[in-house]
Amino acid sequence: MSAITSEAVWSEQGTTPDAIEAALRELLAQRHAENGNFVPARVLNMIAFVDREWSGEIANRLRGVGRYHASRLLVLSYEPRRERLDARVMVASEGEPAPGELALLRETVVVEIGDRHLDDLLTIADPLVVTDLPTLLWSPHGYHDVVEGLLEMSQAILLDSVEEPVAREALDRASALNARGTYVVDLAWLRSTPWRERLAAAFDPPRLRGETRRISAVSVRHHPASTVAAALMVGWLASRLEWRVEALEEADGYAYRGSANAGGRDVRLSLDVAPELQVPGLAGVAIETASGRGLSLDRGIGGLRAHWRAPDGGEREWTIPGASRGEAGVLGEGIRQALLREPTYVPALNVARTLLP
């Protein structure tokens, strides 16, 4: 749904999944007949269950993901009192193919549904996804019980733990979904990727690897609504470095304090709100080691701002270049991650659940 320059559209009121599926086939054949170099993308199905009132906002968010647009996007647009099933199908490409080159076609199906369709949601969605492609389910406006029925046809679920009002409940839900065998892609986790990469790099030189065993304090600053992201960051360090943790204690209603046991050694842990941060996620991470080293990373202009303190007290600051992906970039990355299997999220999630009471 990025810069679309070529689109074929079909719509019908009072329609059926069969008719929608037939229209999809017809539009694809029509586009191929227009130009044999139009080929349908066949990577991933995505089902978005959205509140009709907010569907425009979701469309805007999906427009920003560019090439990470799912091959077939099925939007189930929910309006409680709706009786009739209406649908609109779009088969779009980002342009006409240049001679000798291909142009990918991406399909978007918007189905308007109401309360009376919820019990049979699976029978509406299932015929409308491409067989044999993995399916990613996203329900950005909640409705967890409603989309439960769609889990059996989905291999992955996209969620954003920072959007849940209660942090612990968000973590429990992710954990329960994982226990059911659904691969969880959590945007709260993906926002921390650059931070995790940089911390891994800081301790990567062989002479510094041992420093991971001397970490004595970790503090994470975060957006007021992103406690989950901070807990996942500490969870990642604790699970990778095999620390034993206990529940953190709330301090002043805005912060958490506690400690981890790292093989008989204490590691002080703190999560603090950064009220100045305007976007979800982390504002900074600081690590201290028993040998007197200190590393902190903070959001900066043009990348993360690093501050390093050596055991002799010498200090250095520099910027590690890197562009902000923005929320659209994070969502796009979430869609891409549905095709991968990241092994460190679940261990981090398990620790985070212990950390947050």
Added chain:
Amino acid sequence: MATITTEPDEPLENPLTAGLERLPVAPTTLVIFGATGDLARRKLLPALYNLAHEGALPERFHLVGVSRREQEHEDFRGDCEQAIRRFSRRTPDESVLASLLETVKYVSGTFDDESVYAQLGEVLDHFQQLAGEPLNRAFYLSTAPAFFPVIVEALGDSGLNRHEDAQVRVIIEKPFGTTLHEARELNRRVLAIFDETQVFRIDHYLGKETVQNMMAFRFANGMFEPLWNRNYIESVQITAAEELGIGSRADYYDSSGALRDLIQNHMLQLLCHVAMEPPVSFTAEEVRNEKVKVLQAIPQPTAADVAEMTVRAQYSAGHAGGEDVQGYLEEEGVPEGSITETYAALRLEVDNWRWAGVPFYLRTGKRLARKITEIAVTLKPVPHLAFSQQGSLGVQPNQLVLTLQPNEGVSLRLGAKIPGTRMIIRPVNMEFLYGTAFLSQSPEAYERLITDAMRGDATLFTRNDEVEAQWRICDPIVQYWGLAQPHTPGARTDGLPQYEAGSQGPREADGLLREGDRWRAI
């Protein structure tokens, strides 16, 4: 700087890298020799920007440009900025660009001038002091090939080829010699200063996702390997065709020609990927060992062989892209009477247990019908054609085509029954297109190669014995074609075949084919 004494139980692995798609790259200063040249502007600087944009540069990274042009650091930063804005695959983010260029330094002077290396040493020390820790050093030789040994030896003389606490690497652009003798001599001079583990010889084809995919295609799919031998394969055809002419590269191209520009390096690498045995692991040494074995199994041609197994030609005026285009000799900058080939085709054999008797056809050329790079593997025909009575004229051997560009994918030609009451067969294609199956955009080859060189991973670089093995095959052809001799104006060989621009190539190329084989349409 204080150092930490390592305890016996220090972890050998970094536990924090598990699950990360991008592995850390050690802090590095990259020095580009020839930093104001075309390659640096068009490829290297944009690649560095894109790595910075994605947060894929080392945690501490500094760039130093070295070139003959006299200018200040600020001027060079301005040049870098312009090049990145013009040639980057994405619009630069202003703050990332500023952050990348903030500490860029420039050293001017000729590459044989000792003082250049003294200045360079000072800059490298300055960056190290700034970082407060040892920084790896990567010297990228993006200069004319004549300067490669000059720079390498000067780095050695100034002691910049070694560092007590950090890795020092040298990245050498192609061409690595223009004859076997030159390649050996260059290897000798480079390896007198650097260990082989420090040397990264670039063949940018190896950095392309499409080439790396060939290994995944062969070794991650069980269905092809049982067929991948002389019992089932009739022939292999590797084509790298260009629709364009030489453009403004007459100087380079006329001294190189199609054989040295593409076959000696890129196309022999593609052949290796098709013919190599599965490596024990995908480490640099194992992969390169297997490729060298393939090159060693190709017999070195004698002069008599060259006449039989090669064809060269030059394009004459014709039509391309709906326009009239001039012939090679009319192109701006091409010396009068040049005998440089713009088309080369070879028939090679890989004399080993797996491939004995299977011809490998290689062809490349400028101003051909269209741009395509592909590998076509033709299987032997079925032993008994039960449908021959029914007039199934369309039955053809199966052909597996791996297309590297422009539409990367795999196509398998199968025989299928035409719908109807009679059993009539015609070929159909089963197509797989990478573009339809992945969400991610492939990084530019140079982005991958620069990162790998900084990480010290040599898998996608050419080893010394590999380069020499490639030259061992091509050198007799170069000698026979007389390309090793300096060009004499007016000494054009009358017998050099011509092909019309925009065509399929010279008819003489058909003479290379074994009976029953034919070139695929370009």
